[in-house]
Amino acid sequence: MDRIIEVLRDRIGEKRLGHTLSVVEESLILAKKHKAPEEKVKIAALLHDFAKNITLEESVKLVKDYNLELDDVTITSSELIHGPLGARMVRDYFNIGDQEILNAITYHTTGRENMTTVEKIVFLADFIEPARDFEGIEVIRKRSLENLDEAILMALDSIISYLINKRSIIHANTIHARNYLLKKGIGE
Template sequence: MQDQELLDYLKQNIDGRRLCHSIGTAHEAVRLAQRYGADRDKAYIAGLLHDVAKGKCGCELQQLASEYDISIDDVEADNIELIHGRLGAAMIKKQLGIDDEEILSAIRWHTTGRRGMTLLEKIIYIADLIEPSRDFIGVDDIRSMAYEDIDLAMRKALQEVIGFVKKRGFALHPNSIEAYNDYTKEEKESI
């Protein structure tokens, strides 16, 4: 599939600000893929399309979830935006015919993370947070760790995201807690 076709598809689904974030994420993901020896084309496509289901209102998300047969758990019901990763993966599979499981799972899990993340899943999770337009306290720490040790960057990134979710008063998704525990455990084991 041509780059222009992907961009056209994206423009039909998201606004200009999010398009800028998506292009930034795609380029960051390619740089990380180069650094860690992952597939650059898959990193680009997953980065570009990761937020294709973001920015839709709650009603539309509910409707699309039922259309794509996506289950909604209690935490997601309280914060329906959380399903945009799983929904985005389902959308591009059906609408664009992308059936590469590495790309789909990187998009599916970029919102919550999960236990035992693959390299491409980590790359998209981190690229999403550190692409150039991102600006939050702690982003520079994650940026500098990302190219040194992606697992250390994941731990820091999950810490920041979990802190942000708590501050906003939302419940933590079990997948995010399991992802965080994964990296905490890894760090302890290496001491």
């Protein structure tokens, strides 16, 4: 873990390292509460923003070098590209082959349908870590300790409303994630 933190400090800087460590802490609280594998959650949370400080131009270049096939929405947004690119990069940097960890990193921004508990926890922890502040966050924080699916549905509602208000593109995975939960009857 110390080696990862040193590499991270170099790559993403002190400020984002602070965010990352908060996400780790939050993830471990949720992992304990929901009986998820703590080691996996910890590694995924530690590495979730690994590619965040790379410019979009450089990210697109790396995506080509790695032969990653990304959709046209992801490839044009640094908000989105750092998930899948980061997952690919940590495979190389730290020899991480665990697909669940890699998926948690890949989908931490968009979410997706049928997420595993590890994916759900990293997605939520990133959204509710202590430095985040927006209307309704306290309710989501509280719910995340009780019911992950309900908390994620609330987070997705909040993300989608925010993106609509900004007139931003919404990634299809985010819509699919929400539809999936609604079809399961979450939030009724």
